[in-house]
Amino acid sequence: TQLLEQSPQFLSIQEGENLTVYCNSSSVFSSLQWYRQEPGEGPVLLVTVVTGGEVKKLKRLTFQFGDARKDSSLHITAAQPGDTGLYLCAGERTNFGNEKLTFGTGTRLTIIP
Amino acid sequence: KAGVTQTPRYLIKTRGQQVTLSCSPISGHRSVSWYQQTPGQGLQFLFEYFSETQRNKGNFPGRFSGRQFSNSRSEMNVSTLELGDSALYLCASSQARYTEAFFGQGTRLTVV
Numbered sequence: 001t002q003l004l005e006q007s008p009q010f011l012s013i014q015e016g017e018n019l020t021v022y023c024n025s026s027s028v029f030s031s032l033q034w035y036r037q038e039p040g041e042g043p044v045l046l047v048t049v050v051t052g053g054e055v056k057k058l059k060r061l062t063f064q065f066g067d068a069r070k071d072s073s074l075h076i077t078a079a080q081p082g083d084t085g086l087y088l089c090a091g092e093r094t095n096f097g098n099e100k101l102t103f104g105t106g107t108r109l110t111i112i113p
Numbered sequence: 114k115a116g117v118t119q120t121p122r123y124l125i126k127t128r129g130q131q132v133t134l135s136c137s138p139i140s141g142h143r144s145v146s147w148y149q150q151t152p153g154q155g156l157q158f159l160f161e162y163f164s165e166t167q168r169n170k171g172n173f174p175g176r177f178s179g180r181q182f183s184n185s186r187s188e189m190n191v192s193t194l195e196l197g198d199s200a201l202y203l204c205a206s207s208q209a210r211y212t213e214a215f216f217g218q219g220t221r222l223t224v225v
Contacts, residue, residue, distance in 0.1 A: 033213065042117070042203050042216030043156075088156065090214075101146070101205075101214060103156035 003027055004091055004104035012110040016078055021107045023089035024071045030092050032065055032072045033101070037086040079111045115140065117206050117217035125223045131192040134220045138185050138206030144168075145187040146214065147179060150201040159202075162187055163209075194224045 004025045031050045035043035049065035056063045062075040089104040118137040147159040158171040162181035179189040205214035
């Protein structure tokens with residue numbers, strides 16, 4: 001059973017459209033990170049959210065951490081082809097569990113020019 | 114500041130052989146974690162090293178092992194390779210145990 005479920009698994013939209021990717025869990029995380037990974041490369045950290053209800057903006061990307069720190073969302077406004085990639089959320093539980101970072105199932109995003 | 118460096122980038126091995134992968138973390142980072150990424154299973158945690166000690170271990174068989182040196186560089190070893198070990202192996206470094214992780218480009222291992 002995956003601890004962090006991401007939806008949708010695949011998303012293909014036209015350039016200029018908006019989209020939201022979700023990352024959900026039944027577990028509480030002390031922090032949550034979002035990464036983007038391109039083919040053949042390692043994941044690149046986009047943002048870390050720590051406080052329940054926190055909202056962070058990175059240009060056209062808006063990240064939100066749920067109030068209960070169990071879920072997160074990534075919203076992209078006016079998507080561009082350069083946004084194409086695999087988006088991964090990863091939760092950190094510093095108080096228990098073997099895994100330092102638990103990764104989500106991933107959302108593969110394709111922006112069509 | 115140089116990023117995380119993993120070597121080699123690509124590797125082809127035969128079933129039954131063993132392999133050693135290397136990871137040089139960002140200068141000053143003391144924590145190194147290893148992950149296996151496959152299309153079917155996604156990113157799976159292998160182990161974490163901090164100050165030359167293994168701190169956490171994922172659910173992988175004993176064929177997977179690792180170590181960390183005094184300069185924080187880390188190696189992971191897979192013995193008796195199986196076809197299912199074909200994957201992208203990623204290394205991530207952090208300044209401390211529970212801080213942001215920065216990934217290397219990975220080593221693509223193919224077992225034939």
